[in-house]
Amino acid sequence: MLGLPAERRRWSQEFSRWFDWVLEEAGIYDYGRYPVKGMGVWMPYGFQIRRRVVELIRRVLDEAGHEEVLFPLLIPETLLRKESEHIRGFEGEVYWVTHGGTEPLDVKLALRPTSETSITYMESFWIKSYKQLPRKFYQIVSIFRYETKATRPLIRLREVTTFKEAHTVHADFEDADRQVAEAIELYKRIFDELGIPYVISRRPEWDKFAGAVYTVAFDTVMPDGRTLQIGTAHHLGQNFTIPFEVRIQLPDESLDYAWQTSYGLSDRVVATVIAIHGDDRGAVLPPIVAPIQVVVVPIPARDEEQRKRLQEYIGEIEERLRRLGVRYRIDDRDDVRPGRKFYEWEARGVPVRIEAGPREAENRTLVLARRDTLEKTTIGIDELEEKLPRLFEDIARSLRERAWSWLRSKVKRVDTVEEARRVIEQERGIVELPWCGSEACGLRLEEEVDAGVLGSPLERPEWVRGKQCPVCGQPAVTSIRLAKKY
Ligand SMILES: Nc1ncnc2c1ncn2[C@@H]1O[C@H](COS(=O)(=O)NC(=O)[C@@H](N)CS)[C@@H](O)[C@H]1O
Numbered sequence: 001m002l003g004l005p006a007e008r009r010r011w012s013q014e015f016s017r018w019f020d021w022v023l024e025e026a027g028i029y030d031y032g033r034y035p036v037k038g039m040g041v042w043m044p045y046g047f048q049i050r051r052r053v054v055e056l057i058r059r060v061l062d063e064a065g066h067e068e069v070l071f072p073l074l075i076p077e078t079l080l081r082k083e084s085e086h087i088r089g090f091e092g093e094v095y096w097v098t099h100g101g102t103e104p105l106d107v108k109l110a111l112r113p114t115s116e117t118s119i120t121y122m123e124s125f126w127i128k129s130y131k132q133l134p135r136k137f138y139q140i141v142s143i144f145r146y147e148t149k150a151t152r153p154l155i156r157l158r159e160v161t162t163f164k165e166a167h168t169v170h171a172d173f174e175d176a177d178r179q180v181a182e183a184i185e186l187y188k189r190i191f192d193e194l195g196i197p198y199v200i201s202r203r204p205e206w207d208k209f210a211g212a213v214y215t216v217a218f219d220t221v222m223p224d225g226r227t228l229q230i231g232t233a234h235h236l237g238q239n240f241t242i243p244f245e246v247r248i249q250l251p252d253e254s255l256d257y258a259w260q261t262s263y264g265l266s267d268r269v270v271a272t273v274i275a276i277h278g279d280d281r282g283a284v285l286p287p288i289v290a291p292i293q294v295v296v297v298p299i300p301a302r303d304e305e306q307r308k309r310l311q312e313y314i315g316e317i318e319e320r321l322r323r324l325g326v327r328y329r330i331d332d333r334d335d336v337r338p339g340r341k342f343y344e345w346e347a348r349g350v351p352v353r354i355e356a357g358p359r360e361a362e363n364r365t366l367v368l369a370r371r372d373t374l375e376k377t378t379i380g381i382d383e384l385e386e387k388l389p390r391l392f393e394d395i396a397r398s399l400r401e402r403a404w405s406w407l408r409s410k411v412k413r414v415d416t417v418e419e420a421r422r423v424i425e426q427e428r429g430i431v432e433l434p435w436c437g438s439e440a441c442g443l444r445l446e447e448e449v450d451a452g453v454l455g456s457p458l459e460r461p462e463w464v465r466g467k468q469c470p471v472c473g474q475p476a477v478t479s480i481r482l483a484k485k486y
Helices: 006-013 015-025 044-063 084-093 116-126 173-194 268-277 304-324 338-347 358-363 381-409 417-427 439-449
Strands: 074-076 096-100 103-111 135-144 159-170 199-202 214-221 227-237 247-249 255-257 259-265 294-298 328-330 352-356 365-370 376-380 411-413 430-435 452-455 478-483
Touching (some): 015 268, 044 268, 116 259, 159 173, 173 214, 173 227, 173 259, 214 381, 268 381, 294 338, 304 328, 304 352, 352 381, 358 365, 376 381, 417 430, 417 439, 417 478, 430 439, 439 452
Parallel strands (some): 294 352, 411 430
Antiparallel strands (some): 074 103, 096 103, 135 159, 159 259, 352 365, 365 376, 430 478, 452 478
8 A cells, every 4th residue: 555545644744733633632742831842741641652662672672681770860071071072962962950059060960961971981890801791781761952953742852751772882893783783673673563664774974973983773754754763773882982991801811992882762662653653533552552452432222221231241341351461441431422432542542442332232242443444343252352362463463564565655766866856855755866975975965855864774785786876976886865854
């Protein structure tokens, strides 16, 4: 299914307004009212979604030998300044604490924009030998960046409240290289579980993380066709261990500085689950992160006798859902019509709705309504235990497939700058061109296509063989991806 079915038009053409609407309507996140720009409030329902996303991230990292830690929020200026490229990269984004009470501090303290400096400083005390390596730490904390580009709920925050930062230490360059590759596999698993599609690119030299040897990034295409960087992994070489003097004894007894990587995810993971899978009725949540996986909406009975029978029947449904271990809600509010209930739970993206009225109680059947495809089926109540778990799997798979076909429809290979510019102008998405690999041509392409460079594939793409760089005419050694970015 290329492009979008008609009924999801609003979702793609007024994405930003839709996104703000769904965050509020579904009770996910309250943004724009808190009196600090770029900072919002996780509301109860949204907090439950975030909690399950964080649980997934923790499970994947813990199973891969990562150790969760917790570092101080405040980083003294003396530490932050130790790695020159890093501080240059973050200079304009750091929030500073300058006073303790009424007293000015002799050393001003940064609210961490990320934690390489505080973590590497402590590693200089902890890590002395290759025998202790590799070490894989991570923390899930708030970080603070005084973003100057337009802030947006969950997408570009000044307090990034769900920042998972992993920091690893290795005995040599190659093992850090291997760790970046592992980080990429772990991120693929996390995004695949959430059905989020991605393009993986090596960022160009002129747009890598401040202090990195190289950066690999996961980008997705949002409903409005702009790309969002949803995860990054960096090889940090010895750029932090040298200034922080993290020396290790090698097997031959010689001393060398350790090698590092770092890799991060943020609130953007929640943003993309909502944005990518959503439709005009609101959020559509994969069952794995849905706070409520099934909502039961009784269809009111007319007379007293039927009402009693229906109540018993709803009780039986509830008992079965409880035994199944499903996260469910029985919406038996009697001052709200079923139609309104459908609207509310659809906006919240509840994956499955069960409707049951007097007829269903009579025939011992249930109406199952899928949130993703909106289709309804009637089953016998005795089929619930067998069909519900499979329905969850179907929903997760169909959301993932629909998202990937969307992404594939938004990535286009072109041979000329004119084509690239036209595609970006008319369709947005990602354009991919043959490239000689030079920074000069890369920057010229940003100018001429009027889009940002995402970078190049990790493996040399076959299709550029025999093609020329559209800027300088030299043989293309790889491809370059451009897009309008968030
Ligand atoms: N202002 C922001 N709001 C929301 N998410 C952000 C923001 N800035 C960065 N992110 C997310 O956080 C991820 C990691 O940030 S980063 O700067 O690329 N990398 C680091 O900070 C490294 N220390 C790895 S943790 C990014 O890929 C992006 O998905």
